[in-house]
Amino acid sequence: MMDGTDVAIDGTLSATTLVGALASTGVAEGDYGGATAIPVLRISQDGRVTLASTATITPAGIGGVPTSRTLTAGTGLTGGGNLTADRTISLANTAVTPGSYGSASQVATFTVDQQGRQTAAGNVAITPAAIGALPLTGGTLTGPLTLAGDPAGPLQAATQQYVDNVAQGLDVKASVLAATTANITLSGAQTIDGVSVTAGARVLVKSQTTQAQNGIYVAASGAWSRATDMDAWTEVPGAFVFVEQGAVNGDTGWVCTANQGGTLGTTAITWTQFAGVGTYTGSGLITVTGTTIGTSMSTGRLIGRTTAGTGATEEISVGTGLTLSGGSLAASISASAAQPLGATASAGSTGTVADAGHVHQRQLESIIVAAGDETTAITTGTAKVTFRMPYALTLTAVRASLTTAQTSGSIFTVDINENGSSILSTKLTIDNNETTSVTAATPPVISDAALADDSVITVDVDQIGNGTAAGLKVTLIGRQAA
Numbered sequence: 001m002m003d004g005t006d007v008a009i010d011g012t013l014s015a016t017t018l019v020g021a022l023a024s025t026g027v028a029e030g031d032y033g034g035a036t037a038i039p040v041l042r043i044s045q046d047g048r049v050t051l052a053s054t055a056t057i058t059p060a061g062i063g064g065v066p067t068s069r070t071l072t073a074g075t076g077l078t079g080g081g082n083l084t085a086d087r088t089i090s091l092a093n094t095a096v097t098p099g100s101y102g103s104a105s106q107v108a109t110f111t112v113d114q115q116g117r118q119t120a121a122g123n124v125a126i127t128p129a130a131i132g133a134l135p136l137t138g139g140t141l142t143g144p145l146t147l148a149g150d151p152a153g154p155l156q157a158a159t160q161q162y163v164d165n166v167a168q169g170l171d172v173k174a175s176v177l178a179a180t181t182a183n184i185t186l187s188g189a190q191t192i193d194g195v196s197v198t199a200g201a202r203v204l205v206k207s208q209t210t211q212a213q214n215g216i217y218v219a220a221s222g223a224w225s226r227a228t229d230m231d232a233w234t235e236v237p238g239a240f241v242f243v244e245q246g247a248v249n250g251d252t253g254w255v256c257t258a259n260q261g262g263t264l265g266t267t268a269i270t271w272t273q274f275a276g277v278g279t280y281t282g283s284g285l286i287t288v289t290g291t292t293i294g295t296s297m298s299t300g301r302l303i304g305r306t307t308a309g310t311g312a313t314e315e316i317s318v319g320t321g322l323t324l325s326g327g328s329l330a331a332s333i334s335a336s337a338a339q340p341l342g343a344t345a346s347a348g349s350t351g352t353v354a355d356a357g358h359v360h361q362r363q364l365e366s367i368i369v370a371a372g373d374e375t376t377a378i379t380t381g382t383a384k385v386t387f388r389m390p391y392a393l394t395l396t397a398v399r400a401s402l403t404t405a406q407t408s409g410s411i412f413t414v415d416i417n418e419n420g421s422s423i424l425s426t427k428l429t430i431d432n433n434e435t436t437s438v439t440a441a442t443p444p445v446i447s448d449a450a451l452a453d454d455s456v457i458t459v460d461v462d463q464i465g466n467g468t469a470a471g472l473k474v475t476l477i478g479r480q481a482a
Contacts, residue, residue, distance in 0.1 A: 025050045076115045096121045170240040170255065173216060173229050179204035179249040181383065182420060186217065186224040193246035202227055204241055204254060204271070211268035216241060226264075233264045240274060248383045286368060293369070293387050362479040364396065371459045371472040374403045378469050383458040385474075392481035395449040400428040400437040403471020406464065408432055413463040416474065418455050423448040428474075432465060450481065 027049050032039035034054075042051035071080040071087050079089045096118050102108030103123075111120035128135045151158050178195035184205065189198045197203055201219045208214050215236070216227040225231075230239055239256040243249045253275035258267065287294050323330045371384040378384075400414045414428040414437075426445035428437045437444065451457070459474050 022048070027052045076113070076117055091117070094119045171235065171238045173227070173239055173241045174202065175242040175244050176202040176204045176216060177244055178246045179243045179252075179254065180207045181248050182207050183209045186213065187220070187222055189219065189221065193248050193250070195245045195250075204243060204249075206254065206271040211270060212264075212266055214269040214271065215264075231264070233262050233267070234260075236262065236264070236269060242275075247381045286370065364477060364479060365393075366478075367393070367476040369457075369459065369474050369476075371461070371474060372470065374471040376470055377467050378402075378461055378464060378472050379467075380461050380464055382460045384461055384472070386456060386458045389451050389453055389455050389457060392453040393451045393476065393478045394481045395423070395446050395451060395476060395478040397477040398424070398428060398437075398444055398446060399475040399477065400430055401471075401473050401475070402430060402435045402469050404469060405430070405433050405435045406466055406469040409465025409467075410463050412465060412469055413461070414472070414474065415460040415462050416476075417458045417460065418448060418451055420456075420458070421448070423451070427462065430469075449478070451476070451478075 025044075025048055032041070032052050032054050036057050037054040038057055040053045040055050041049050044050045069083045071083060071089070073080040073089055073092075076092050077089050078092045079087060081087045094117055101110075101121050101123055106123040106125055109122045109124055110118050113119050134141065145157075147157055147159050149159075178192045178197055178201070180203070181193050184190065184192065184207075186205065189196075191197065192203060197219050199220050203217050203219055203224075205217050206214050216230040216239070217224040218227050229235060236256055236258050237260050240253060242253045243251070252273055254271045255274040257270045257272050262269075367390075369385055369387060372378050398416060402412070406412055409432070411432070412430040414430075415422050416424060416428070423446060424444050425447035426442065428444045429440045429442055430437050431440050434440070457476075459472075461472070
């Protein structure tokens with residue numbers, strides 16, 4: 001019998017017993033592997049160990065951390081240590097006191113290190129000086145203070161505009177586009193004083209026949225409504241408004257003369273002109289102060305012309321036998337010297353200078369009004385000048401004169417109105433190259449000679465020629481009425 005691979009057989013086949021044994025591989029007998037070592041073996045094809053050894057177990061070998069490693073806390077951290085046990089890393093305390101910083105009156109301040117930690121904290125008080133503001137008490141502004149509106153409370157700051165208005169006793173309203181010159185229908189778009197008024201425009205309505213309808217309105221395509229700044233009676237007295245445009249009322253200011261205690265829609269709302277640009281110009285002894293027309297005459301004198309038509313106005317002394325008192329001229333005439341005029345009356349009859357048994361007509365007098373300055377060319381338009389009669393007057397004549405004549409074109413034509421109605425059936429005209437209506441080819445014809453006391457007189461320029469005419473004046477001649 002032959003030996004096989006790695007097997008040795010000892011004996012003959014004639015023997016009763018055969019002994020077979022594995023061949024030695026050279027591996028040392030013993031234990032391999034343990035808690036700190038790993039057995040390393042070589043195995044043959046037939047499964048026998050042909051080489052055996054051990055390898056020490058290391059942390060690196062098994063992907064672990066050696067017990068000798070230490071975790072060290074870096075900047076701003078505390079804790080760490082040998083990794084043989086669990087370790088804790090914490091943020092190190094700084095000098096900052098825990099708490100809240102900053103408020104409505106303080107600004108929080110901080111110091112930060114490179115690690116982003118706050119190493120110091122505090123508060124800085126907010127002061128008016130630090131933020132460029134004035135303290136609540138004291139302090140001085142170095143420039144103007146602009147307020148958003150007028151004061152509404154007793155302790156609120158006031159604007160210059162508010163103070164000026166209160167000083168003048170005015171309640172100033174927003175300006176209006178135009179102002180009426182006659183009664184109108186309070187609805188729809190329309191033309192007022194030469195101005196096209198459309199929806200949304202503010203309008204001063206001051207000339208209504210029913211004066212309770214007057215006021216400031218906002219135009220609309222339908223019915224107009226009162227403006228919100230004058231839609232209650234408390235907003236009516238002392239109201240002042242400026243008119244932006246208009247042939248007659250443009251660039252003028254108007255003040256409401258109605259008093260407190262009225263009822264809107266029931267109590268009359270009246271207006272008077274308060275300001276204007278070049279509205280009236282005095283001439284000769286006629287003076288204009290604001291909207292008041294007066295004279296610079298001496299006491300006890302009359303005003304008149306020494307030359308008819310174009311003569312300058314002069315003071316006329318009251319002669320012997322005449323007295324001037326309260327606007328009335330009276331004569332002291334003896335019965336034997338009086339010249340009867342075909343009628344008799346008792347002494348002192350109204351409308352006459354009288355003595356017992358005789359009646360004498362009042363002297364003629366004239367009211368002269370300038371409707372423009374001496375140099376500005378006159379244009380057509382209504383109400384070139386407006387004034388009220390100082391007393392009732394019965395007209396005997398009317399005249400118009402120019403400082404500078406027009407040289408060509410249509411005849412210069414003037415109309416005189418009382419309370420909006422013409423008093424002339426044939427109007428005043430001044431021919432070209434002439435300066436007075438006295439020489440006109442067509443004299444005026446008076447259709448209404450009785451001018452009532454306090455009636456409103458307006459002068460219209462209906463037609464002009466080449467535009468060179470200047471210095472228009474109108475003269476009303478007559479006697480004071482009874």
